[in-house]
Amino acid sequence: MDTTANATGPVTDPTTAETGLATRKAVPGRAARWNVMKNGRVAFPLTVLVILALVTIAAPLVAPYSPTQLLGAPLQEPGRSHWLGTDDFGRDVLSRLIYAGRVSLGVAAGSVALATIAGVTLGLIAGFARGMLDMIIMRAMDILLSFPTIVLAIAMVAFLGPSIRNLIIIIGVIYTPRFVRIVYGSTLQVSEAEYVQASRVIGSSDARILRTAILPNVMAPILVQVSLSLGLAILVESGLSFLGLGAQPPTPTWGNMISNARPFMEMFPHLLISPSVVIGMTILMLNTLGDGLRDALDPRLKGSR
Amino acid sequence: MGAFITRRLLTLVVQMFFVAVLVFLMLRLVPGDPARGILGESATEEQVAEMRRQLGIDRPLIEQFVDWFGGVLTFDLGDSIISGRSVAGDVANRITNSLELIVVAVALSLIIAIPLGTLAAMRANRPTDLALSSFAMLGLSLPSFVTGTVLVLVFGLKLRWIPQSSFVAWSADPIAHMKLLILPGLTLGFANAAVILRMTRSSMLEVLRQDYVRTARAKGLSEKRVIAAHTLRNAINPVISIVGLEIATLLGGMVIVEQIFNWPGLSSLLMSGVLSRDYPVVQGVVLVIAVLTIVINVVVDILYAVLDPRIRLS
Numbered sequence: 001m002d003t004t005a006n007a008t009g010p011v012t013d014p015t016t017a018e019t020g021l022a023t024r025k026a027v028p029g030r031a032a033r034w035n036v037m038k039n040g041r042v043a044f045p046l047t048v049l050v051i052l053a054l055v056t057i058a059a060p061l062v063a064p065y066s067p068t069q070l071l072g073a074p075l076q077e078p079g080r081s082h083w084l085g086t087d088d089f090g091r092d093v094l095s096r097l098i099y100a101g102r103v104s105l106g107v108a109a110g111s112v113a114l115a116t117i118a119g120v121t122l123g124l125i126a127g128f129a130r131g132m133l134d135m136i137i138m139r140a141m142d143i144l145l146s147f148p149t150i151v152l153a154i155a156m157v158a159f160l161g162p163s164i165r166n167l168i169i170i171i172g173v174i175y176t177p178r179f180v181r182i183v184y185g186s187t188l189q190v191s192e193a194e195y196v197q198a199s200r201v202i203g204s205s206d207a208r209i210l211r212t213a214i215l216p217n218v219m220a221p222i223l224v225q226v227s228l229s230l231g232l233a234i235l236v237e238s239g240l241s242f243l244g245l246g247a248q249p250p251t252p253t254w255g256n257m258i259s260n261a262r263p264f265m266e267m268f269p270h271l272l273i274s275p276s277v278v279i280g281m282t283i284l285m286l287n288t289l290g291d292g293l294r295d296a297l298d299p300r301l302k303g304s305r
Numbered sequence: 306m307g308a309f310i311t312r313r314l315l316t317l318v319v320q321m322f323f324v325a326v327l328v329f330l331m332l333r334l335v336p337g338d339p340a341r342g343i344l345g346e347s348a349t350e351e352q353v354a355e356m357r358r359q360l361g362i363d364r365p366l367i368e369q370f371v372d373w374f375g376g377v378l379t380f381d382l383g384d385s386i387i388s389g390r391s392v393a394g395d396v397a398n399r400i401t402n403s404l405e406l407i408v409v410a411v412a413l414s415l416i417i418a419i420p421l422g423t424l425a426a427m428r429a430n431r432p433t434d435l436a437l438s439s440f441a442m443l444g445l446s447l448p449s450f451v452t453g454t455v456l457v458l459v460f461g462l463k464l465r466w467i468p469q470s471s472f473v474a475w476s477a478d479p480i481a482h483m484k485l486l487i488l489p490g491l492t493l494g495f496a497n498a499a500v501i502l503r504m505t506r507s508s509m510l511e512v513l514r515q516d517y518v519r520t521a522r523a524k525g526l527s528e529k530r531v532i533a534a535h536t537l538r539n540a541i542n543p544v545i546s547i548v549g550l551e552i553a554t555l556l557g558g559m560v561i562v563e564q565i566f567n568w569p570g571l572s573s574l575l576m577s578g579v580l581s582r583d584y585p586v587v588q589g590v591v592l593v594i595a596v597l598t599i600v601i602n603v604v605v606d607i608l609y610a611v612l613d614p615r616i617r618l619s
Binding site for chain 2: 139158161244
């Protein structure tokens with residue numbers, strides 16, 4: 001995104017940041033990793049996200065009320081007993097928001113974990129095996145990529161049914177091709193490198209080449225992709241819940257809170273505002289983290305997305 | 306050029322075939338018996354058998370596929386289980402509305418994002434750039450159902466600038482029809498504008514560093530002329546390619562935006578199919594949207610090659 005960030009932002013890796021064209025950079029050492037953490041564009045969003053995750057994990061301890069209990073007067077404005085008001089059923093909005101985070105963040109984390117594991121595995125297989133297997137895997141990924149994500153997700157939910165487990169699998173499958181492509185590209189590139197050829201000549205096993213040459217090279221782009229994919233996964237999950245195809249009521253999700261708030265939004269905009277702000281902020285933090293990580297870890301990727 | 310287009314069209318055909326295979330196989334994802342899934346637990350065995358016949362799933366898989374794919378090639382996407390109408394007919398009735406929305410969204414996003422992206426590049430790392438880049442980041446982060454809902458609330462319900470009326474066909478009242486397109490077009494265009502703005506900015510920055518731009522400035526051309534004649538023309542190609550890459554996102558966003566604004570495009574057909582377990586409708590619409598994505602991508606690729614000889618020669 002930012003081709004001139006080095007001039008203003010903190011220089012995170014002197015060997016690469018100065019020239020901006022490091023070739024085949026190994027994974028940052030411990031010192032560089034620490035520098036990444038000191039980078040404000042990484043540390044700030046990461047802190048916010050960690051707090052958010054902790055709050056949702058600790059939901060039963062943090063939330064003032066139960067997310068599904070009817071607590072009396074519906075559609076209360078934000079006030080002392082209900083900080084964010086109550087919804088049309090008289091349920092506490094703040095508590096629902098916190099519990100809803102469990103669904104959104106949980107599904108996002110689960111699906112991206114799945115996509116990362118599947119993507120790295122398939123990418124390595126395709127990159128190592130070449131030939132027929134390579135072609136089959138990569139073409140299959142192209143086919144998956146030719147569907148708009150949300151359309152593929154809607155179709156798969158239509159056929160599989162909308163349970164949390166299915167959502168994780170569906171969104172995981174949808175984001176697998178991104179990881180396959182990254183790992184595949186790096187694997188091909190690295191296997192051609194002279195030091196890898198040399199390593200082969202002296203009898204290194206595939207496993208050793210994988211561990212010492214390939215994985216260190218793909219770590220940075222994978223990390224960036226994880227961060228961006230988490231944001232996209234939340235977009236898909238909340239979009240599905242908004243359409244009524246996500247986790248089913250009474251389970252709160254950020255998406256279904258927004259769609260529930262729409263009929264009342266003219267009179268009671270507070271119902272719309274809080275889930276919108278939380279979704280927007282979470283994805284904003286993940287995108288900022290992704291951008292920050294990309295610029296900090298791998299200047300070659302700058303401007304790509 | 307001819308060879309490039311032929312090659313691209315050939316991959317298009319192959320890709321479409323496999324997309325069709327995947328859409329066909331989606332019915333197999335249904336846990337248990339799809340016919341039972343549609344009819345519910347209370348249906349009799351005879352009803353289920355009849356539904357299996359109607360869905361065609363009582364025959365061997367290959368035979369089903371040949372039959373289904375043959376239909377697809379002749380624009381026959383089967384019939385809706387619920388209404389009995391031809392899916393292709395329903396798609397044809399709605400696809401123009403969807404395409405209209407896409408065109409308006411792309412046009413709005415280009416009109417908004419290219420000047421703003423250029424401005425951000427010219428003021429790189431200054432407050433204007435910071436504000437514009439933050440605006441773009443916001444566009445990337447806000448789901449379309451949030452932007453759309455907020456736009457309806459502000460411009461429709463509070464300010465009442467745009468009437469909240471039901472759908473008006475172009476043939477009935479073109480002006481009212483276009484008015485109804487503004488908010489959905491803006492909603493869908495906003496996220497796209499964010500991506501284009503970022504791309505325009507970084508592409509412009511790249512070109513602004515080139516020697517020939519320095520030469521243009523050195524020979525005393527006005528900044529306006531340097532930008533318009535020397536920089537933008539060269540910076541625009543990556544922007545076009547990103548529009549192509551964003552088509553899938555745009556068509557996906559379209560599904561949600563149409564729902565928010567009750568726009569009678571493909572999305573309402575898809576959603577009613579999903580909610581009533583009308584599997585042929587779901588398969589038909591998903592296939593059409595995927596094919597649209599692929600076709601638009603190829604068109605953009607070819608356009609890109611026409612504009613930039615470096616691509617087609619490589």
